[in-house]
Amino acid sequence: MDLQSDLPPLCVTCGVCCTDAFFRYSCVTPEESARIHSLGFPVEREDGREIFSHPCTRLCGASCTVYEQRPATCREFRCTTLSALEEGAIDRPEADRRVSLLRAAVQAVRQLLPKEEKIWALRARLYADPAAAPQTRLALLSMDILADRYFKLKGRRFFS
Template identity: 35%
Template sequence: MSSPPASDAPEARPSGSDLCTACGLCCTGLLFDVAPLEEQELPLADKLRLPLACNQYHDAFRLPCPCHRDRKCTVYETRFAVCSSYECGLLRRCKAGEVPLGEALTRVERVLRLVDALRQRVPAEEPPRPLWDEAREHLRRRDAEDDSPAWRSERESLVAALAELRVACREGLDP
């Protein structure tokens, strides 16, 4: 879960950093709702005003992460342990040489394109929530106020686009 600024990308894993720099999707709430925190990371999370989701069993913060801007981590040097250690299946296979970087980038670009297209159709909430939650809320709200054939058609198309994105995430990124 990391998308470093291009200039700070670690050199030891060129293919991994190239991929994550172009992606950043694991910070957006598309793949996970929350990210775990270690207890000693709570003061930093608090300072960064991350939306915490702590309970008696674990500490975590909600995604999308507010430190993720323009597809980059704005706190890359001090990011959390989970952010440094997380690798999706696509990144792992890319680093292992099983998926060429070009193909991995193509998969990421496809997911990003689908997300961008859906973002034009699903109103963003404040504070932001994962796209899935915002889309569900949008459908619920529109269903309650509009039963026209035009909305039913739009609804069908929107649900299909969400399903396409879900498959692209699962099969393309393998979180």
């Protein structure tokens, strides 16, 4: 019996890419625009394209409330942990361990945020002031190290 097949998809137990930790927004393709609007996404226009901001309003805890109907940009994204799991390079317990580490790091940063500030905005603020908040900078750096190791695709930059 394959116990891994009884588990929910890894993305449903993670949701880090849907938070404000690494992406400021996701793009909506013209072909899916009407459907995304009907699902209740707060779509905006920026630089001639439709986007929805992060954290995604359809994220509840670590789960996407519209997972089966999620936008193409979400459906197509594969972090390095998900890719390694799909390729058989790691097993589900290792994938879950990585997700737990990264989610804990994101939460550690979030606890240091001023109310309502987004992690991507914090990052911009800290880079603009090298002397700012050493404890916060350290938490952000720790999160980024884990993201580089377990999440970020090689050659891809964060903050869409």
